[in-house]
Structures are given as structure tokens and as C-alpha cells.
Amino acid sequence: MFLKYFNLILCLFFITDIYSKNVETIEEKVATCLACHGKGFQGNQILNAPSLADLSELYLERQLENFKSGIRGSHPNDVFGKQMIMSTISLSNEDIKKVAKYIVKNSNSNLKKTVTGNTERGEFVYQHCISCHGEFAEGDMDIGAPKLSGLNDWYLLNQLLNFKNEIRGGHTEDLFGRQMMETAKMFNEEILKDVVAYISEEEFSSQNHNADENN
The missing domain is CATH 1.10.760.10 (Cytochrome c-like domain)
Incomplete structure (x- = not known):
């Protein structure tokens, strides 16, 4: 610290x-x-x-x-x-x-996996996220949802916890953040770790890369 x-x-x-x-x-x-x-x-x-x-x-x-x-x-x-x-x-x-x-x-990416969790449960919970962030976490900026695949797993977890604890998303003008804040509150920290572990899976990132190439 x-x-x-x-x-x-x-x-x-x-x-x-x-x-x-x-x-x-x-x-x-x-x-x-x-x-x-x-x-x-x-x-x-x-x-x-x-x-x-x-x-x-x-x-x-x-x-x-x-x-x-x-x-x-x-x-x-x-x-x-x-x-x-x-x-x-x-x-x-x-x-x-x-x-x-x-x-x-x-910029160039060189990510290391640091968050572990139950990826099967993470995959199940991630179904709540697909409508905005996409099947492969590729995001959809037309609705303000960023790409999640390719982010540091530790950072993604920190931000989900920030949303959950109202450290991020509480400002009255942060419309997208407020939506994420309400979503993150639905899950405890262990489940959020599972979701992050699922998103950061190597196979998952590879699928996302292939999806990018086909767009």
C-alpha cells in the first residue's frame, strides 16, 4: 500500500x-x-x-x-x-x-491475468451484460457501452466494485455510470470476480478478436 x-x-x-x-x-x-x-x-x-x-x-x-x-x-x-x-x-x-x-x-496491449474466479458461473451471470456489452464483450458505443475484453482484469474488477459502492456512477450527470451502478449492486464481490475471470479468459478474448476481424 x-x-x-x-x-x-x-x-x-x-x-x-x-x-x-x-x-x-x-x-x-x-x-x-x-x-x-x-x-x-x-x-x-x-x-x-x-x-x-x-x-x-x-x-x-x-x-x-x-x-x-x-x-x-x-x-x-x-x-x-x-x-x-x-x-x-x-x-x-x-x-x-x-x-x-x-x-x-x-497503444499496444500486453495483459496479464490476475483475477481468478468461477468462469462457469461468470459466464452465466454475464448473460445480464450481453444486451449492452455484446456476446464477446466487444461493446456497443452506439448505446454508450464500452468494450470490456482487453481491459486489465484488476481494473475491471475495481471499477465494478466502485460502481457497486457508489464511488463511480453517483454523479447526477453520469447517465451511463448510474446504469452500471444499479447493475453492479445486484451482485456480491465473489460473483463480480467470476464475471471478470470469464471476460478475461484467453479463449474468450480470442473469440472477441475474431469477431472484430469479421466486422
């Missing part, structure tokens, strides 16, 4: 140092993202910074806008969300579009 917060403080110092200078280019602005999310935006679990690879440009824009406006990250218990608010507060709407586009173009 100490190491996590020590690294978080170092990351915040880096962000503050960057914004104390005249940051103009998109590469300079994205440097704040790389400081925590790492090379290729592969994520850093110690900093609770997830992989950004495989996220759509539209979803990235929405989350950056939510952090900037305080729709996400303003809950007192969302320590890492507050870090994202600091990171986005100086970005203009045009900057957000450019940053999202840059991340999609320059």
Missing part, C-alpha cells in the same frame, strides 16, 4: 512539473498520460493506471471529459480518480480529442 501511494505521489509531481511549463504539442500533453499508464499505454497496476489499449476513441473522449468536468473522480474515496481530474483539468475540448486519437493510434 505504501509503495502504491509513494508512486502515486511521484506521478503527481511529474504531472505538476509538466503543467508548470508551457506545454503546447500533443506529445507534450500525452507525456502526462505516459507517466502513469506507461509505454504503449499498457498500464501500471502499482499506480492503478489501467491499460488504455483496445479502448475506443469515443469512449476515451467521454471519460476524459467526465474527469475534466468532475462527473467522474470527484467521490471522496476515489483517490486515483482525483489524480485523473488533475491530469485533465487543463485540457481543452480539442486537446481531449487529440489525446484520445493519439492513444488509440499509439
Whole structure:
């Protein structure tokens, strides 16, 4: 725990140092993202910074806008969300579009499985999620549902627990988050682990990849 917060403080110092200078280019602005999310935006679990690879440009824009406006990250218990608010507060709407586009173009995925659970039960419970997130967790941004396959399993579990505990999704303007909050409340932590374990299965991710290629 100490190491996590020590690294978080170092990351915040880096962000503050960057914004104390005249940051103009998109590469300079994205440097704040790389400081925590790492090379290729592969994520850093110690900093609770997830992989950004495989996220759509539209979803990235929405989350950056939510952090900037305080729709996400303003809950007192969302320590890492507050870090994202600091990171986005100086970005203009045009900057957000450019940053999202840059991340999609320059990210690469290298995920490790860390969450274990009963995947058979996870598959059964995931049937509740298919109508929005798709059979292979490929997402449907037409209805605001992001792709889940390709996310760090630890991050996915943390966010489901945040929704369940009203740390995320409680803001009156977070319409999609509120829907997820009500859904996550239906299940206990063990069942949420089962769902995450199912989504992160190698075979499941392979099916999702094949589905992407056929679209």
C-alpha cells in the first residue's frame, strides 16, 4: 500500500512539473498520460493506471471529459480518480480529442491475468451484460457501452466494485455510470470476480478478436 501511494505521489509531481511549463504539442500533453499508464499505454497496476489499449476513441473522449468536468473522480474515496481530474483539468475540448486519437493510434496491449474466479458461473451471470456489452464483450458505443475484453482484469474488477459502492456512477450527470451502478449492486464481490475471470479468459478474448476481424 505504501509503495502504491509513494508512486502515486511521484506521478503527481511529474504531472505538476509538466503543467508548470508551457506545454503546447500533443506529445507534450500525452507525456502526462505516459507517466502513469506507461509505454504503449499498457498500464501500471502499482499506480492503478489501467491499460488504455483496445479502448475506443469515443469512449476515451467521454471519460476524459467526465474527469475534466468532475462527473467522474470527484467521490471522496476515489483517490486515483482525483489524480485523473488533475491530469485533465487543463485540457481543452480539442486537446481531449487529440489525446484520445493519439492513444488509440499509439497503444499496444500486453495483459496479464490476475483475477481468478468461477468462469462457469461468470459466464452465466454475464448473460445480464450481453444486451449492452455484446456476446464477446466487444461493446456497443452506439448505446454508450464500452468494450470490456482487453481491459486489465484488476481494473475491471475495481471499477465494478466502485460502481457497486457508489464511488463511480453517483454523479447526477453520469447517465451511463448510474446504469452500471444499479447493475453492479445486484451482485456480491465473489460473483463480480467470476464475471471478470470469464471476460478475461484467453479463449474468450480470442473469440472477441475474431469477431472484430469479421466486422
